[in-house]
Amino acid sequence: MMKTMSKGKLGKVTHYYDKLGVAVIELSGALKVGDKIKFMRKEEDLFEQEVSSMQFDHKSIDKAGKGKSVGMKTEQKVGDGVEVYKA
Secondary structure (H helix, E strand, O other), X not given: OOOOOOXXXXXXXXXXXXXXXXXXXXXXXXXXXXXXXXXXXXXXEEEEEEOOOEEEOXXXXXXXXXXXXXXXXXXXXXXXXXXXXXX
């Protein structure tokens, strides 16, 4: 049985830089530093973490909206296509 998400989808990982531990996330919703997010593949919860920092165009930013692609350090490896939700 598929669990429904109580909060909305924020985007998906379009690229992961293995050496840096950084995921590029294409946003479909607003995201800000301090938000708790969850990485999911299909219905499988991978892990949750707090957004400690984000970058856009190699500059640190505090928040970003729909349509932007941001870079963010992740606590674990994630693959392309992994979806990001509010936790």
